[in-house]
Amino acid sequence: xxxxxxxxxxxxxxxxxxxxxxxxxxxxxxxxxxxxxxxxxxxxxxxxxxxxxxxxxxxxxxxxxxxxxxxxxxxxxxxxxxxxxxxxxxxxxxxxxxxxxxxxxxxxxxxxxxxxxxxxxxxxxxxxxxxxxxxxxxxxxxxxxxxxxxxxxxxxxxxxxxxxxxxxxxxxxxxxxxxxxxxxxxxxxxxxxxxxxxxxxxxxxxxxxxxxxxxxxxxxxxxxxxxxxxxxxxxxxxxxxxxxxxxxxxxxxxxxxxxxxxxxxxxxxxxxxxxxxxxxxxxxxxxxxxxxxxxxxxxxxxxxxxxxxxxxxxxxxxxxxxxxxxxxxxxxxxxxxxxxxxxxxxxxxxxxxxxxxxxxxxxxxxxxxxxxxxxxxxxxxxxxxxxxxxxxxxxxxxx
Numbered sequence: 001x002x003x004x005x006x007x008x009x010x011x012x013x014x015x016x017x018x019x020x021x022x023x024x025x026x027x028x029x030x031x032x033x034x035x036x037x038x039x040x041x042x043x044x045x046x047x048x049x050x051x052x053x054x055x056x057x058x059x060x061x062x063x064x065x066x067x068x069x070x071x072x073x074x075x076x077x078x079x080x081x082x083x084x085x086x087x088x089x090x091x092x093x094x095x096x097x098x099x100x101x102x103x104x105x106x107x108x109x110x111x112x113x114x115x116x117x118x119x120x121x122x123x124x125x126x127x128x129x130x131x132x133x134x135x136x137x138x139x140x141x142x143x144x145x146x147x148x149x150x151x152x153x154x155x156x157x158x159x160x161x162x163x164x165x166x167x168x169x170x171x172x173x174x175x176x177x178x179x180x181x182x183x184x185x186x187x188x189x190x191x192x193x194x195x196x197x198x199x200x201x202x203x204x205x206x207x208x209x210x211x212x213x214x215x216x217x218x219x220x221x222x223x224x225x226x227x228x229x230x231x232x233x234x235x236x237x238x239x240x241x242x243x244x245x246x247x248x249x250x251x252x253x254x255x256x257x258x259x260x261x262x263x264x265x266x267x268x269x270x271x272x273x274x275x276x277x278x279x280x281x282x283x284x285x286x287x288x289x290x291x292x293x294x295x296x297x298x299x300x301x302x303x304x305x306x307x308x309x310x311x312x313x314x315x316x317x318x319x320x321x322x323x324x325x326x327x328x329x330x331x332x333x334x335x336x337x338x339x340x341x342x343x344x345x346x347x348x349x350x351x352x353x354x355x356x357x358x359x360x361x362x363x364x365x366x367x368x369x370x371x372x373x374x375x376x377x378x379x380x381x382x383x384x385x386x387x388x389x390x391x392x393x394x395x396x397x398x399x
Contacts, residue, residue, distance in 0.1 A: 003028040005142065006111035008098050008128065009059070010034065011047035012176070014117030016166045017155045018144045019054040022115060025148070029057035030115075033105045037094050038065040038180030038241060041203075053165050058109060062101050065180060069237035072097055073181050077279050078224040078334075079306040079327050080287075086257055087269070088276040089310055090182035095124060096315035099131035106139055113140045120146035123262045127313035134316035152187065174201070180240050182253070182273030193258055193268045204244060204272035208251025208345025215246050215342040216350075219282045224331030226279060240275040247274035251345040262312050278347040282338040285349045290333045290356045299330050 005022050009015045009032035019030050032051035036044045044061045051059035072093045081089050102114050114132055118125035120143075129141050144150055150158075152175075159166055175187040183204045189195050199207060219239070220228035226239040234242070247253060253274035261267050287296060302323055309320045336354025340347050362371040 003113060004031060004057075004109055004111045005029070005113040005115050006031045006033060006102050006106045006109065007056075008033060008102055008114075008116045009047070009051050009056075010117065010177075011042060011050055011166075012117075013152075013155055013159060013166055014145055014150075016050065016054050016164050017150075017159050017162075018115060018117055019051060019056050020162055020164070021144050021148075021158070022142065023055050025144075026113070026142070028113070030055065031058045031060065031105060031109050031111060032056040033060045033062070033098075033102055035062045035064045035068075035094075035098055035101060037068045037097070038237065039178040039183075041178070050165055060105055064097060064101065066235060066237045068094065068097055068180055069235070069240055073240060073276070074225055074236050075324060075327070076181070076310070077226070077276075077283055078331050079323075080280055080284055080303045081307040081310060082280065082303075083307045083311045084257065084259055086255055087259060087271060087311075088182060088273045088280060089307060090179065090184050090271055090273055090276070091124065091177045092127065092311050092313075093181055094177075094179045095127035095313065096131050099128060099135060103132070103136045103139070106136065111139070113142055115142045115144065117145055118143055119150075121261075121263055121265060123311065123313065126262055127315075130313040131316055178204070180237065180244070181276050182271055185270045185272075186267065190268055190270060197256060197270050201270055202254065202272055205248045205251050205254055205274055208254065210251075212250065212343075215250060216339065217243070217246060217278075217342060218337050218339045219243075219279065220337050221283065221286055222335050224283065224334040226283075240279065243275035243278050247278040247342050247347055248272070250274075250342040252342055252347045253277035254345065278340060278342065281347050282340055282349065283334070285352055286334055286336055286338050286354065289352050289359055290336065290354050291330065292358065295330060299327070302326055302330075 003026060005026065005028045007015060007018055007030050011034060019032060022028055022030050034044065034047050048059045048061045076089055076093055083089060105111065106114060116128045118128060125143055125146060132139055132141060174185050177184045185201055190197065218230050219226060226236055228234055229239055229242055253272055253276065255271040255273065257271065258266050258268050306323045306327065309317060314320055333356040335356055336352065338349055339351035341350050362369055
């Protein structure tokens with residue numbers, strides 16, 4: 001009996017080429033597993049059939065949109081997850097969910113090998129394999145692009161020789177990964193970091209400079225989870241999906257970044273994440289209103305470490321689990337509404353309200369009705385400044 005390989009299938013160049021290549025190289029039956037993560041574009045049934053046309057023995061499509069939104073995008077939102085303070089973990093978030101379903105497919109179909117289309121210089125190989133090591137350490141991993149020294153031009157040539165039904169050609173050289181949380185574009189002329197992105201690079205966002213009327217939206221959160229838009233109760237998936245359209249129509253969420261990859265090299269990436277950027281901006285502002293100062297300061301460090309762990313592929317790790325518990329506790333009071341204006345490539349907060357607010361108007365106002373006792377401030381400032389005053393006196397004595 002031939003070996004069964006469970007392949008993480010996207011429908012693109014690398015994984016389409018992997019199907020016949022693995023079948024020939026390993027004398028194996030290939031089980032293609034594709035996930036609908038809200039990426040839009042092609043019909044998932046077309047992708048399922050493409051895998052069969054490329055030679056897969058079985059082709060499975062999983063509708064994981066709601067699961068991805070609730071169990072992966074929402075935790076990232078509650079952690080304000082931005083790698084290098086800018087990248088909202090578009091690809092990083094999808095990999096552990098894909099791994100989860102690869103393991104389920106291996107159990108279902110009797111697979112002993114898992115395969116992915118990642119290269120040896122990318123982050124995704126680590127994300128896939130670290131996740132598999134945590135969930136199913138007995139499964140063997142084969143990565144054709146890495147393990148057999150495939151280059152992108154060789155993959156294109158192989159696809160053309162085999163007549164594989166895929167769209168990527170030498171005339172369209174971009175590598176694109178997209179899901180509900182955003183879209184990542186790399187390779188091609190973008191590898192020259194002096195070249196600016198052209199408008200045809202983008203698909204989730206319109207030109208932010210194009211004239212249009214602003215769009216005002218009110219986002220409602222319950223314990224840090226987006227629950228409604230403009231007063232309409234929605235699931236997290238529905239909130240993100242609608243904001244992708246509304247914020248994307250104003251060019252919100254375009255990111256052009258030279259980032260530090262886990263493998264030690266710098267890489268130029270272009271991202272579109274309109275819904276993610278709008279939501280993280282709104283969530284941060286609601287935390288400003290509802291989270292106590294010292295907790296907020298500490299959480300900023302936790303958010304950064306959470307982002308690094310997920311970027312590095314350690315979703316299934318003890319530290320990530322512990323940080324999740326901290327973030328969840330810190331969200332107890334993060335409920336309320338944030339009003340935003342979407343326009344000209346920006347999501348700008350213009351209002352915020354919460355029944356759990358720590359903002360006290362009578363303490364904050366400078367007008368009549370001010371309840372802040374300013375007479376206490378002189379002694380506070382003197383005591384607060386005392387350590388610096390003592391140190392300065394010592395330095396003056398000892399030159």
